[in-house]
Amino acid sequence: RPVGEFLSVMASPEPPPPATPRTIASFLSSELGRRTLSGIALVVLALGTAWWGGLAFDLLWALAGALVCREWVALSPARDEPALALGGAAAVAVAAIILSVSGNLPSALTALAVGAAGLAALGRNRTSRLWALAGLLYAAVIGLVPVAARALPDVGLVVILWMFAVVWMTDIAAYFSGRTLGGPKLWPSVSPKKTWSGFFGGLAAGCLAGMTVVAVAQGYGVAQQVPLWLIGIASALASALGQLGDLAESALKRRAGVKDSGQIIPGHGGVMDRLDAFWAVALLVGMGLVVGAVVRASAL
DSSP, X not given: OOHHHHHHHHHSOOOOOOOOOOOHHHHHHSHHHHHHHHHHHHHHHHHHHHHHOHHHHHHXXXXXXXXXXXXXXXXXXXXXOHHHHHHHHHHHHHHHHHHXXXXXXXXXXXXXXXXXXXXXXXXXXHHHHHHHXXXXXXXXXXXXXXXXXXXXXXXXXXXXXXXXXXXXXXXXXXXXXXHHHOOSEEETTTEEEEEXXXXXXXXXXXXXXXXXXXHHHHHTTOSOOOOHHXXXXXXXXXXXXXXXXXXXXXXXXXXXXXXXXXXXXTTTBOHHHHHHHHHHXXXXXXXXXXXXXXXXXXXX
């Protein structure tokens, strides 16, 4: 080709094809979109039922406890015994509903004991029975503690909001601080992406969030005037336990060779995947409820 034609072609190359615009529909169909929508729906459902209280809130956590028990069994050596998953889920749901309707914890625990006896009878061998019983106890924390905490006179809503705030802000801050700062891994053999920077970032955010909820409640005269430094210690402990609960569930999934505990929540996986940290905080609150009940009983 003549030099002039060659230079002309080089000077005016063909424009690249136009980029495909990202539309709302394409975002909603993506993994991030499904995860975002599911997360918003879960937050609205959790906060809405917590504010409303009563049977709506209790049924939500009865269902959550039942689903957690089912997913636990599916991750365990008893995964091929559907009767154990169904029996455990039913026992947790019935116990939570009994606690909601009657307010009688011994009756709820009796329902759990009957369920445990049923699981012991249904299990094919000692290993499957032990795993099923462990799942029943694990799921009972999810099904019963929020119901009991929300029923506390005057401060029930504050306790639930405190639990939500600590867990959610710990999770968010741990993710972003870990991605931003990086650094040494927290427990690479269990969760390769978690870092110490994420742990401490989540710890700080969870502590601050818990103190903020109680401070606002105290400002409105709802919560008792407990020293905020004591709330800070409790919030920091809950945040650390929540992150350990997350790691414990990761270890369980790694043992089972799966990425998620289930597929019921679009973009998030299973119910256990969303409530692993909340479970640890609920366990802490449950222990506090037991101690409080013992102290009140001894004062009578």
